Amino acid sequence: MDKLLTVTALRRVIQLTAFVFFVYGAMIFTTFYTGDKLTQSLPALSCAYDMKGGDFCTLIPLQHQMDHRVSSIFTQGEKVLPALMGTLITLGTVAVLILILNKAFCGWLCPLGFFQDVFTMIGTKLGLTQLGSLSREAVNKIRPIKWFIFLFLVLILPLLTGIGFLGHEWGNPYCSICPSRIMTTAMGGDMSQVYISQANWGYFTLSLIADLMFGLMVALALFVRQPFCRICPMLPMQTLFKKIGLLRLVKNGDSHCDSCGNCVKACPMDIYEIQDQAENKNITHADCTLCGRCVEFCPHDGVMNFKYGPITILSSSKESFKKRTKIDKWWKE
Amino acid sequence: MKNGLAALLIASSLWGYGNGVIYWAPHISHGGEHSHSKHGGHGMGETTMLHAMNLEGNSTVTLIKPDLSKEDLNLTDTALTLPKASIGGYYALVLTHRTDNQVDSAIRYLSQQGRPSKISPTKLTALPKTDLEIVPDPLHREHDHYTASKSYHFVLRLHNHALANTTIFLETRDTPVQTVTTDTDGKFTVTLPNDFKNVQIGRSENKPSEFLLTTQYREGDTLYKTALTMPYSLNPNDYWQSQKYGAGAVFIGFLGGLFLYRRSKKTGVPRG
């Protein structure tokens, strides 16, 4: 039993529990009403369209605020502070949540992150050849996409819609393509979010992208780790506050780290920067989901660490590396 | 006078609807539009003027607010203009009409913009409002609306206790009465009919319709009657949204992923 006790095993248990809470939680813990949800501004893709969910993500209030409140500064000459108040409350809530758990919302709690993990596990067990790390070039090309989605689909297009430059379909365009909307509602038995809209070209395009992307994400997850996460606009959202996060990935390379690259191979987000030499440095990257795999797979004592404030809560070590690689071999057999 | 005329206009346009029970109906302006308050631009603009249909004689009207405080309101003829909302959230509008051996009630829930109350809407629905009451279980979510072709759950209560095996009547303007019976816990489910006419593409292009749930129950010498009316919207998936094509697009996306898998097998390297 002890041989299976790893950070990843613990993470799977927590992810599953979080999945149940975020997808079905309204049936037990909170209620069906948005006003009763846990934070109403979660920095992970728990979807507001899922009526049974225990909480919902921060991107939906942000888009609505841009469309309906922030835009009123330009359309009705509304004073800046009242118009921004809702957004400030939303951002303040995210800041507090990031302070507490930082990017672990992704690696440990996000229902869509776990959904992709499950498909990767299925793909592995089906014997599909798993794609290793993407090349540095590919990673560098993909990285800006999430910022583009965040800036345009979450902030700018909804704002332009509120001002009156664009039609209603651009009021919450990120939700219109978000795979979590389809996944979480389908998990609750509601297939109504899988559709192609013929209302106009905008709705048509967004609904087509949503459906194609969802199908693509599921197939890719069978052999690529975290395919959607790489372009997820929640990462930029979290990154705005990651400096204040108490939980962080700290590298203390000194002479031990020989840049063997084990950590990069283990990293589901292909963050090459983590193999660079660093001394007692917070290396929590914008793409990091704080999954802990790099700590598990680093063969040297005390090089990779999870710290919470001043306290080290997890450290890489020779023993845990040996144990972890053994389990990995067994899992992939 | 103007209100009386409007009520008459509505009554004639809804002839045969409700079979004489007292119920709330939204005010219809001369252009045929519901009277709506200005709203942030999503969800339902809420009706600010209503009529108590089929009401004759005296009645009491109580507005229960999201913080569960109550305000008594007065009708002008049968018309009611809602006071400006200070608190945001769900309001319940309750009309009670008592005669010697009959109690009629009409309930409608409205959602208003304003400073949010910290009290869950479940408290408002749970609160006993009248003797015999049809309670949404749950009421649709904030910014959502009742939608055609979808099923919704309700519970029937008499003196705040579930009332089993009682017939409920569902009626809309364009669909004849359907009946459903409450189960042992007083619960029942109805599917709202897809009965919209002259549908235009786009949700905001189509006015909401109204559904009416009514029932009655005799206890001793007293006959209790109640009606719940709410607006409902058409379901885009019945018209300009195709779920079949949606499923097709998901499948094509999936095939695209499998194609990439075949390609990646040539270049794939074992993962760490």
Ligand code: SF4
């Ligand atoms: S669709 Fe996506 S972004 Fe929108 S509320 Fe749902 S999870 Fe959040």
Ligand code: SF4
């Ligand atoms: S990056 Fe992945 S895990 Fe994080 S919120 Fe997005 S989908 Fe979820």
Ligand code: SF4
């Ligand atoms: S850097 Fe480490 S903790 Fe962050 S995603 Fe990669 S493996 Fe996980």
